[in-house]
Amino acid sequence: MSHAPAPAASHSSAVQALLPDRITRYTRVLAWLVLVTNIVIVGTGGLVRLTGSGMGCETWPYCTSDSLVPTPELGIHGLIEFGNRTLTGVLVIVALLAFLSVVRLWNARPELPRLTLAVGIGIILQAVIGGITVWLHLHPAIVGLHFLISAALVAVAAAYVVRVYAEPGPRRLAVPGRYAALVHTTSVFVLITVVIGILLTGSGPHAGDDAAARNGLDPIFWQHVHSWPAYILLALTLVVFAGSFRMPKVLRLPLWSGLLLGVEALQIVVGLWQARAGLPIALVNIHMVLAVSLVAAMTALVLHLKAPLAVLTFADGSTAGS
Numbered sequence: 539m540s541h542a543p544a545p546a547a548s549h550s551s552a553v554q555a556l557l558p559d560r561i562t563r564y565t566r567v568l569a570w571l572v573l574v575t576n577i578v579i580v581g582t583g584g585l586v587r588l589t590g591s592g593m594g595c596e597t598w599p600y601c602t603s604d605s606l607v608p609t610p611e612l613g614i615h616g617l618i619e620f621g622n623r624t625l626t627g628v629l630v631i632v633a634l635l636a637f638l639s640v641v642r643l644w645n646a647r648p649e650l651p652r653l654t655l656a657v658g659i660g661i662i663l664q665a666v667i668g669g670i671t672v673w674l675h676l677h678p679a680i681v682g683l684h685f686l687i688s689a690a691l692v693a694v695a696a697a698y699v700v701r702v703y704a705e706p707g708p709r710r711l712a713v714p715g716r717y718a719a720l721v722h723t724t725s726v727f728v729l730i731t732v733v734i735g736i737l738l739t740g741s742g743p744h745a746g747d748d749a750a751a752r753n754g755l756d757p758i759f760w761q762h763v764h765s766w767p768a769y770i771l772l773a774l775t776l777v778v779f780a781g782s783f784r785m786p787k788v789l790r791l792p793l794w795s796g797l798l799l800g801v802e803a804l805q806i807v808v809g810l811w812q813a814r815a816g817l818p819i820a821l822v823n824i825h826m827v828l829a830v831s832l833v834a835a836m837t838a839l840v841l842h843l844k845a846p847l848a849v850l851t852f853a854d855g856s857t858a859g860s
């Protein structure tokens with residue numbers, strides 16, 4: 539005697555059938571949206587701070603004590619701050635759609651749903667830290683942590699884009715150990731440069747609100763401290779780029795190291811320009827966006843040091859899987 543499937547099970551199967559079971563163009567578009575939106579929110583967050591709108595909404599999660607949205611009395615600052623908060627919701631939706639686009643690949647490509655899940659959780663955590671930032675009236679340490687988590691989210695999003703395009707299967711290091719060590723050392727200097735940049739920003743004039751505290755560091759001296767690892771980073775990247783032409787062509791390392799080098803060069807130009815121009819808002823905001831773009835480029839380069847066993851070809855023409 540046969541039994542009809544339970545309605546709940548039937549509904550679940552129907553929903554599952556709507557989700558893709560392979561990497562599609564839709565999957566890749568969503569991957570890029572995850573990366574781009576996480577970079578864009580750094581720009582809008584910078585706009586909040588640079589326009590003095592950090593306390594445009596005086597509390598969190600409400601904008602005022604009795605209103606979820608900004609009131610006319612808050613003016614343009616309230617709109618700017620609330621606009622940045624609203625964009626967080628867009629990021630959550632994009633991350634959720636990205637997760638749904640790969641959730642059926644959990645067994646075949648577990649790294650994909652895990653990366654999207656990490657982004658989604660990170661965005662929610664970031665929103666809470668943003669709220670704490672408002673509660674503590676833009677304390678520079680919390681503001682710095684807020685930016686550092688944004689950079690980490692951009693790194694995870696960049697990793698997701700790389701892995702969406704990558705061939706599935708086991709991977710192995712496809713470059714000499716010395717070259718890999720050089721690239722990883724370069725990534726350490728990316729982190730050092732970003733962290734010192736955060737400390738420098740915490741000592742400067744753009745606090746997000748006139749009453750917000752500063753960290754007490756000498757901004758002139760720390761401008762020089764910030765430049766030291768930046769120039770070491772540039773030198774290391776030049777060596778990485780030169781060495782990339784001797785690596786397996788399948789890795790396309792000249793492309794990724796060249797991208798890193800280009801972002802660094804632009805970042806240095808903007809950094810010097812903004813310092814000599816008195817830190818104008820537009821240049822500082824570009825500098826912030828370039829900082830997380832630098833993190834994304836570094837992440838892409840590191841992930842391209844490995845290749846799937848099925849496609850990695852050695853100099854003698856054999857494959858890693860043979």
